[in-house]
Amino acid sequence: MLTREGAEPQYTLALLRAGKQDAAAALISEVNQLYPSLRAIAGTEFSGSMRLLRVIEAFVTTISVVALVGTCLIVSNTLMMAIAERTREIGILMTVGWTPWLVLRMLFAESLMLCAVGAAAGNAFALVLLRVVNGMESVGFGWIPLRYPLSLAAVSFVMALGVALVSLAWPAVVLYRLQPLAALRHE
Amino acid sequence: MSDTAALLAVAELSRHHDGGAVKALDGVSFEARAGEVVALTGPSGCGKSTLLSLIGLLDQPTLGSVCVAGQNLATVRRAGHFRLKHIGFVFQFHHMVATMTLLENVAAPLVAMGLPRAERRARASEMLAQMDLCARADFLPAKVSGGERQRAAVARALITRPPLLLADEPTGNLDSHNNSLVVDLLMAHARAHGALVLIATHNPEIARRADRRIGLCDGRVVA
Secondary structure, three states: OOOOOOOOOOOOOOOOOOOOOOHHHHHHHHHHHHHHOOOOHHHHHHHHHHHHHHHHHHHHHHHHHHHHHHHHHHHHHHHHHHHHHHHHHHHHHHHOHHHOHHHHHHHHHHHHHHHHHHHHHHHHHHHHHHHHHHHHHOOOOOOOOOOHHHHHHHHHHHHHHHHHHHHHHHHHHHHOOOOOHHOOOOO | OOOEEEEEEEEEEEEEEHHHHHHEEEEEEEEEEOOEEEEEEEEOOOOOHHHHHOOOOOOOOEEEEEEEEEEEEOOOOOOOHHHHHHEEOOOOOOOOOOOOHHHHHHHHHHHHOOOHHHHHHHHHHHHHHHHHOOHOOOOOOOHOOOOHHHHHHHHHHHOOOOOOOEEEOOOOOOOHHHHHHHHHHHHHHHHHHOEEEEEEOOOOOHHOOOOOEEEOOOOOEEE
């Protein structure tokens, strides 16, 4: 049973056992006649829908992985541009004793900030989208969660941290190879 | 001069480019003691800046060795830590981080030392006060004069009280007033903390004020 905000709780799904296989068709027909607002379907058709849902889930997971990899590349590229633009500054800091690790820590803070802002914006967008979709009568009630799960928000921030860390890999290699003198002479 | 007394020992130091076709430095040897102010003189391109870069671990020699405080620089694995502990730099073009205030620039080496923020600010403020730059502490480098920037650069170099201070044409872009101010600060550091100050300069007045002069020409010591 699911509850939509400001509305009475509703049952969204009921499973009926027909016993023998030929009795199923009769039961479906009876339910559809007695309750025109409901839709009764055979178990085989329902399992077909479940397969479709699994395909959709796999598709969404693939899209999410591609989006994560894409985000890593974008954040990494942003950090590389930051290094390129600030090569001289990094050279100055290395000259006064900063280690590449310390410079990397500074960049990590920036990378983390980027990813945290991205995660916050993504969560806000998901929240709004969820409200809009749940408000649509055409979308079957119960197919989409009614409330945005906090655990999902937490997972998104953990993933943002992961993206921030992974995105640092290439900039870290560039920083460790950077020679202070070459950095100071960078135009 | 005995080996034990030398804070800096440079032996047969060479830096070649293009497979030896260009000899920026060619077999330079000298020693210098703590508390000395040594002027490196010579025409442009004679190897002064190259020599300072090699001593400051900013570049690797082709041949020869440099020992600072008894340690051969070829054996130093963590150049950043070594610079932080032993070496301060002052450059001709101040090299301040444009996005940091003067206070943050001066405190930058203390970040590398891992000091807490409050202590960093206190020490940097104190150092800026010594340079008569209190009122400029929260200004960005672009908002202060060239002389003030260079004094801030000296403050940054001195804040860790390095035993070896390398100054590459520190007064090259300054008027005579700021020129003598910066040289006074470097000399005072050498006297007060027993530091070795190595100044690469074209300025005969600075060379005259130094305890010793080392002349370079075509990458070799000539005087």
